[in-house]
Amino acid sequence: MKKLIVSSPxxxxxxxxxxxxxxxxxxxxxxxVLDDLSEMAESIAIIMDDMGHPIPAYNHWVIWNIPAIALIPENIPHGEQVDSLGAIQGCGYGKHRYRGPKPPFNWSHIYHFNVFSxxxxxxxxxxxxxxxxxxxxQGHILQKSxxxxxxx
Known part of the structure; x- marks a missing residue:
């Protein structure tokens, strides 16, 4: 199986x-943008973590049941249900939405967008x-990037 490649414009x-x-x-x-997405993929899940936070891999965003599409659009709407994608956003950073980087004290933090097919x-x-x-x-991951x- 080809390796999933995730990028962003x-x-x-x-x-x-x-x-x-x-x-x-x-x-x-x-x-x-997802390149070489498996033809067997039924859905996509994303976990975004702050890798520089004192709490290891501090979670900023969890979303799943995104259709197996090659382009995840910008500005996913807030809320538990994302009707435009048929996806669900769980609790990351205490909210049902994407919460972007905002490290304290002007520190530089690294953020990982973990994408799973x-x-x-x-x-x-x-x-x-x-x-x-x-x-x-567990047991359902085809690809990760x-x-x-x-x-x-």
């Missing part, structure tokens, strides 16, 4: 995340958190 892998996609800007999710849709309530999503994905960015 908004920033390069390892590059600076533009202010628009942060808590200091519009706080909207960036567009994500799955062989099914997941039956999880919107109250689910990262640990619940990770558990539900990470897009990293940093922000100060």
């Amino acid at each position: 908004c920033f390069e892998d390892g590059g600076l995340i533009p202010v628009k996609y942060t808590g200091h800007g519009e706080d909207v999710s960036p567009e994500l 799955l062989d099914c849709r997941l039956d999880l309530p919107s109250t689910a958190r990262k640990k619940d999503l990770l558990a539900a994905m 990470v897009l990293a960015g940093h922000y100060r």
